Amino acid sequence: MTSLSPNLPPDKQREMLRQMLTIRRFEERASDDYRAGKIYGVVHCYIGEEAVAVGVCTALDPRDRIISTHRGHGHCIAKGADLNRMMAELYGRQTGYCKGKGGSMHIADFGIGMLGANGIVAGGIAIVTGAGLAAQMEGKGGVAVSFFGDGASNAGPFHECLNIAATWKLPMLYVCENNMYAAQTAAAATHALGDVAGRAAGYGIPGVVVDGNDAFAVYQAANTAVARARAGDGPTLIECKTYRWRGHTERAGQPDPRERAEVEAWQRKDPITLLERQLREQGELDDAGLRAMEGEIIGALEAAVAFAEASPFPLPEQATNDVFAA
Numbered sequence: 001m002t003s004l005s006p007n008l009p010p011d012k013q014r015e016m017l018r019q020m021l022t023i024r025r026f027e028e029r030a031s032d033d034y035r036a037g038k039i040y041g042v043v044h045c046y047i048g049e050e051a052v053a054v055g056v057c058t059a060l061d062p063r064d065r066i067i068s069t070h071r072g073h074g075h076c077i078a079k080g081a082d083l084n085r086m087m088a089e090l091y092g093r094q095t096g097y098c099k100g101k102g103g104s105m106h107i108a109d110f111g112i113g114m115l116g117a118n119g120i121v122a123g124g125i126a127i128v129t130g131a132g133l134a135a136q137m138e139g140k141g142g143v144a145v146s147f148f149g150d151g152a153s154n155a156g157p158f159h160e161c162l163n164i165a166a167t168w169k170l171p172m173l174y175v176c177e178n179n180m181y182a183a184q185t186a187a188a189a190t191h192a193l194g195d196v197a198g199r200a201a202g203y204g205i206p207g208v209v210v211d212g213n214d215a216f217a218v219y220q221a222a223n224t225a226v227a228r229a230r231a232g233d234g235p236t237l238i239e240c241k242t243y244r245w246r247g248h249t250e251r252a253g254q255p256d257p258r259e260r261a262e263v264e265a266w267q268r269k270d271p272i273t274l275l276e277r278q279l280r281e282q283g284e285l286d287d288a289g290l291r292a293m294e295g296e297i298i299g300a301l302e303a304a305v306a307f308a309e310a311s312p313f314p315l316p317e318q319a320t321n322d323v324f325a326a
Ligand SMILES: Cc1ncc(C[n+]2csc(CCOP(=O)(O)OP(=O)(O)O)c2C)c(N)n1
Pocket: 069, 070, 071, 119, 120, 121, 122, 148, 149, 150, 151, 152, 153, 177, 179, 181, 182, 183, 248
């Protein structure tokens, strides 16, 4: 089952594919470089979930703000973050988004409305609900989007924020990336309700379930929610059913309780293959176009790695600059 093509011009639709491929290739490279000891800290990959970030962000414009999670590369790229500065941050260099001191889980770019990745599960939900209040007070029609996992939907901030956002009719999208696991714990072991979206009813707002591997379906759900938010009608909870292909983090040797057959079944539902097929069926993509797109992406990533490797590490005397606690 694939969604119908959305009412988007062909170049926008190809741009969705380009962003999804960029996320995937960025993370494949980041994973390799992490394992090679060139990237520090922790890296959580979004591979398999690319349609969520790209589908939602395609429905946004520059005045809109988003917040991310510990699994944040996809949201950054979909909102337009600079690959050089992202890669330099992963490499721990001065030219990175956090001057090399934050790493994968702290990339933020206020200039593009990306308020930050966040290592605290559910922490971002409260921050971006504040951005929703700010957008309402600014009165320029901006919306705020919270991306979070199924695990985060069990935490207090989720419930408190949905309640206040619904009550104040904040212009918000709450986008649950339900990949069926919180680290090593299956969702079924932590909540009794099959669909996280069902919780919306408890707060008096719409809750929709969408195929999170279908970028067009995600876009359409987001577009409807954005229109509602811009009209002053309040928030929507969108639950995107998806799956991460890799372990919880890229750290070697961590347990992964998932059955191989389950992982492979989801890999056969690859969101990138699906979008490629949809574009080909519409005559908007051919082999040459895809090869050119892949070539540009690989070139941009090679340049980003070269930029990172050529950049200096922070100096010891800068250790206490730009940090809140040291
Ligand atoms: C407040 C808090 N509790 C626990 C952790 C450890 N932790 C990191 S990621 C994670 C699982 C999050 O699962 P989910 O929200 O479903 O996101 P996913 O990793 O599946 O994208 C946990 C428990 C944390 N970082 N912060």
